Amino acid sequence: MSGFLYYLVAFAVVLGILVVVHEFGHYVAARWAGVKVLRFSVGFGRPLVTRRWGRDGTEWALAAFPLGGYVKMLDEREAEVAPDELHRSFNRQPVARRMVIVAAGPAANFVLAILLYWGLFCYGSEEFRPILGTPVLSSPAAAAGLDNGELVLRVAGEKVQTWQEMRWLLLQKAxxxxxxxxxxxxxRQEVVVRRLDLSVVRQSGWEGDALERLGLRLYRPRLPPIIGSVSARSAAEAAGLRAGDEILDIDGEPIESWADLVRVVRQSAGQTLHFEVLRDGLRQGLSVQPSAVEEQGKDVGRIGAAVRDAGQTREQLMVTVRYDPLSALGKALVETWDKSTFTLVMIGRMITGEVSWRNLSGPVTIADYAGQSAKLGVDYYLKFLALVSISLGVLNLLPIPILDGGHLLYYLVEIIKRGPVSERTMEIGQQIGLTFLIMLMAFAFYNDINRLFSG
Known part of the structure; x- marks a missing residue:
């Protein structure tokens, strides 16, 4: 599968799952409230595939424009309703039931995230330990005195086990x-405390990677350039490289570590390189042509060889995090709540100008992240799915007309004034909301295109 197609499929799966879950939340709540559902559509526009199913003959449709979906319910404001079905019309329901039906969509997205996190925490995942590499010069990390090989035990008194946990806590504190x-x-096995300045993250408008701004790097051990294994049908096998070969130089450039080898190979996709290797005490020359592999829109070189003793190093650098079912549920709830509130705070600060609007991402960036996470493994892909599901739930609860949150706002006004909002007010609100969303999408697309050309 080509790189573009792989990313497209990964994005389509994420989008399809999120749309179906969101609209199914509305559907289940509508059925619970006794409201008749006429159509369940994944996508907008002309239906490509339709099928009627269920007691009410609900039409299930897959439409041409896939960015979204909807549940169409029986409603007197949209078409004439038979007298014997008036009690099943959405607009005839008490305001509390209408609110439940509308809120059920975003709620389904939050439930999906909780279930995904719960499953991941129960199953367990292997992640990097929070071991620091040499900090970037003239960075907050360097100013704090952080040093190569130090293991982070706690951030602001909270225990961390993985690099991602450390990253997430630093983002929250910033x-x-x-x-x-x-x-x-x-x-030297001494416990020390360092104070890290976080102000640079806010000063930059949260643009770019926060850990890079802070000068924090993941620890990379210095491994000798000795091959541990060679993949079948790889460039390394075709060139005659074997397990146990020590790479001395490439095109005359001395290779002192495995990182040096990786750097040269990644920069040489499709080029022929001359490897000088040490095998059984004898020097030998080999010609190797790294295969070109697409990574983040660019071709990088790969030869299909793994470093020796990676297993022992892996044990030092990696940790498997796993929880019992009850603890996993509690952690899943906290994870979903924390990420929901963080998303809401970031949206608020984007509106006030404290966070740069260049952080806003559109479908292209989301598709890129979907493809990257899928390549990293199922657990990374599911974590990405959970995160986007949370973002979709929060976005839909914003009090913007045309979104679920806008409808909930109308119903709150209805409760306060003890009467429904006028059709004219709702019509104006829908136009304003639609205009705002189109502008938002246009800006997100602009950011996507800008990232593609600027890298």
Whole structure:
């Protein structure tokens, strides 16, 4: 499968799952409330595939424009309703039931995220330990005195087990704190505390990677350039490389570590390289042509060889995090809540100008992330799906006409004034909301295109 097609399929699967789950939330709530559902559509526009199913003959449709979907219910405002079915019309339901039906869509997205996180926490995942590499010069990390090989034990007093947990806590603390205390275990097995300045994250408008802004790097051990294994039908096998070969130089450039080897190979996709190797005490020359592999829109070289003793190094650098079912549920709830509130805070600060609008992503960037996470593995892909599901749930609850949150706002007004909002007011609100969303999508597309050309 080509790189473009792979990313497209990964994006389509994410989008399809999220749309179906969101609209199914509306559907289930409508059935619970006794409202007749006329159509369940994945996508907008002309239906490509339709089928009637269920007691009410609901039409299930797959439409031409896939970015979204809808559940069409019996409603007097849209068409004439038979007298014997008036009680099943959406507009005849008490306001509390209408609110439940509308809120059920975003709620389904949050439930999906909770279930995904719960399953992942129960199954367990292998992740990098929070071991720091040499910090970037003149960065907050360097100013704090952080050093190569230090293991982060706690961030602001909260225990962390993985690099991602550390990253997430730093992001949360950067919202309202100028600095944070890191408790570290250095290579001499001494516990030390360093104070890390976080203000640079906010000063940059949250643009770019926050850890890069802070100068934090993941620890990379210095491994000797000795091949541990060679993949079948790979460039390395075709060139005659074997397990145990030590790479001395490539095109005359000395290779002192496995990182040097990876760097040269990645930069040489499709080029022929001369490897000088040491095999059984004898020097030998081999010609190797790295295969071109697409990565983040660019071709990089791969030869299909793994480093020796990677297993032992893996144990030092990686940790498997797993929870019992009850603990996993609690952690899944906290994870979903934290990411929901963080998303809401970021949206609010984007409106006030504290967060750059260049952080806004559209379908192209989401598709790119979907493809990248799918390549990393099922657990990364499911985490990405959970995160986007949370974002969709939060976005739909915003009090913008045309979104679910806008309808909930109308119903709150109806409760307060003890009467429905006028049709004219709702019509104006829909136009304003639609205009706002079109502008938002246009800006997101602009950011996507800008990222493609700027890298």
């Amino acid at each position: 919202v309202d704190h100028d600095a944070v205390d890191l408790e570290l275990l250095n290579p």
